[in-house]
Amino acid sequence: xxxxxxxxxxxxxxxxxxxxxxxxxxxxxxxxxxxxxxxxxxxxxxxxxxxxx
Amino acid sequence: xxxxxxxxxxxxxxxxxxxxxxxxxxxxxxxxxxxxxxxxxxxxxxxxxxxxxxxxxxxxxxxxxxxxxxxxxxxxxxxxxxxxxxxxxxxxxxxxxxxxxxxxxxxxxxxxxxxxxxxxxxxxxxxxxxxxxxxxxxxxxxxxxxxxxxxxxxxxxxxxxxxxxxxxxxxxxxxxxxxxxxxxxxxxxxxxxxxxxxxxxxxxxxxxxxxxxxxxxxxxxxxxxxxxxxxxxxxxxxxxxxxxxxxxxxxxxxxxxxxxxxxxxxxxxxx
Numbered sequence: 544x545x546x547x548x549x550x551x552x553x554x555x556x557x558x559x560x561x562x563x564x565x566x567x568x569x570x571x572x573x574x575x576x577x578x579x580x581x582x583x584x585x586x587x588x589x590x591x592x593x594x595x596x
Numbered sequence: 597x598x599x600x601x602x603x604x605x606x607x608x609x610x611x612x613x614x615x616x617x618x619x620x621x622x623x624x625x626x627x628x629x630x631x632x633x634x635x636x637x638x639x640x641x642x643x644x645x646x647x648x649x650x651x652x653x654x655x656x657x658x659x660x661x662x663x664x665x666x667x668x669x670x671x672x673x674x675x676x677x678x679x680x681x682x683x684x685x686x687x688x689x690x691x692x693x694x695x696x697x698x699x700x701x702x703x704x705x706x707x708x709x710x711x712x713x714x715x716x717x718x719x720x721x722x723x724x725x726x727x728x729x730x731x732x733x734x735x736x737x738x739x740x741x742x743x744x745x746x747x748x749x750x751x752x753x754x755x756x757x758x759x760x761x762x763x764x765x766x767x768x769x770x771x772x773x774x775x776x777x778x779x780x781x782x783x784x785x786x787x788x789x790x791x792x793x794x795x796x797x798x799x800x801x802x803x804x805x806x807x808x809x810x811x812x813x814x815x816x817x818x819x820x821x822x823x824x825x826x827x828x829x830x831x832x833x834x835x836x837x838x839x840x841x842x843x844x845x846x847x848x849x850x851x852x853x854x855x856x857x858x859x860x861x862x863x864x865x866x867x
Contacts (some may be wrong), residue, residue, distance in 0.1 A: 544665050544779055548672055548829035571639040572740060572748070573760070578666035 547579060556580065558588040612771070636744045637719040642736060643752055646721035648710045653725050655851060656844035657736035660752035660760060668781030670788035672829035678775040679821050680768075684814040688765035689744045689837040695745060695763055695852055702809040704802055718742050723748070728798070729864070730790055731853065735844040737761075751780070754842035756795065758783040774810055776803045779828075784839040786846070788832060828832030842850040 550557050558580040562570065571593040582588035645658035665672055681691070695702070696716035700706055700709040710723040723736045733756070737749040746764035751757055759780020766773055778799075782788035787795070804821040811819055840846075 544672065545828050547666070552829065552831065557770075568639070569636055572636050572662035574667055576664065 547561060558592055560585045560588045569579055634740050635718060637738065637740050637750075638704060640719075643721065643736075646710070646712045646723045646736060648712075648723045651722055652708065652710045653732075653734040653848070653851075654723060655734040656754045656842075656847055657721060657752050658724060660754060660842065661738070662738050662750045663753055663755075663758045663783075665759040665779055665781050666748060667753075667836065667839075668793060668833065669784045669839055670782030670832050671827060672779075672781050674777065674779050674826040674828055675803075675822040676775065676777045676826075677800070677803040677807055677821055678773050679811050679816075679819050681772045681774060681811055681814055681816045682723075682819055684772065684811075684816050686814055688767060688772055691765035691772060691810070691814070692745050692747065692763070694813060695765075695774070696742070698813065702813070704805045707802070715749050716742055729794065730845055731849050734848045734851075752782070753783070753839065754844035754847065755783060756787045756791075756845070757781065758833040758836075758839070774807055778803075781829075781833070783836075784843055785837050786830075786840060786843060846850055863864045 547557050559570075560582045561584065562581060567576075567581075570579070570581065580588070580591070582591060626627070639662075641661065642659050643657050643662060645654060648654045661667075690740060694844070699711060699716060699722070703709050705722060706728075708724040710725070712720045712722070714720040716722075718739055718741060720739045721736055722739070723734070725734050726732070735752065735755045737751055739747060740750040740760060741748040741762075745766070746762055748760050748761050748762040757780035758777070761776060761778040761780070764775050764777070766775070782791045782795075791799070800823060804823070807821050
């Protein structure tokens with residue numbers, strides 16, 4: 544949450560990659576998956592974010 | 597121009613690798629990190645109606661979504677309250693076991709907590725009836741996480757705050773410390789105004805009361821509650837202003853104002 548707020552205040556975005564099943568469940572349970580972008584791989588994340596997605 | 601990408605490694609929960617391009621940050625968890633499935637609640641789309649005694653006002657939980665700080669409106673605060681249980685020979689696990697079992701006992705007098713029959717365990721709910729300077733409020737929380745030395749409560753839509761509060765205990769310098777840590781935003785513009793006016797201080801008083809009562813339960817008296825407040829995000833999230841639709845305090849007050857209408861309807865149905 545600190546990172547998300549800090550980055551957003553700087554006009555930057557946070558993406559998370561490589562989550563295992565447990566981490567995905569935690570992100571879903573906490574509602575973090577609704578505001579933080581999640582990608583399978585770093586390459587996908589970088590491509591998506593650099594592409595303005 | 598494409599932003600540059602750097603990689604750094606930092607310790608932490610996820611044991612992560614971080615890529616820090618110009619306009620975004622990419623976090624990759626360590627796949628070797630420990631998992632803790634038994635302690636986390638399953639995500640449910642809508643909360644169920646908690647079991648509650650007849651005297652409880654069971655409103656504003658059933659059908660609501662559980663929401664965290666990302667879904668809130670106001671400034672994002674992390675507040676930490678702790679008390680040192682000096683002289684008490686208790687382990688963190690013993691503190692948390694008692695805290696879970698006796699949660700309603702430690703609340704302030706103007707509040708009522710009604711844990712569901714499963715107690716403080718993942719996925720269970722606690723109904724809350726409280727009286728605030730703004731009037732009565734019926735709301736609740738859901739147990740997001742629970743292990744032997746901590747548990748975390750998450751708020752439903754309409755609760756004054758949108759976020760998490762974690763109760764935990766640990767040993768520091770040979771003394772067991774009980775701690776409450778909240779990470780939350782006010783849920784909507786009305787709550788944000790109320791928190792800035794006096795609600796934030798009121799909330800501090802509640803947690804100081806809870807920790808003082810918990811300490812007294814273990815025979816500890818006279819210890820101060822240490823408080824740390826950290827404003828993580830001073831901006832409000834205007835796109836969440838619509839959360840006001842679920843405002844539990846407004847709905848509770850309207851529900852109570854409508855009591856005569858419900859009474860007339862019941863009488864008419866009997867006839």
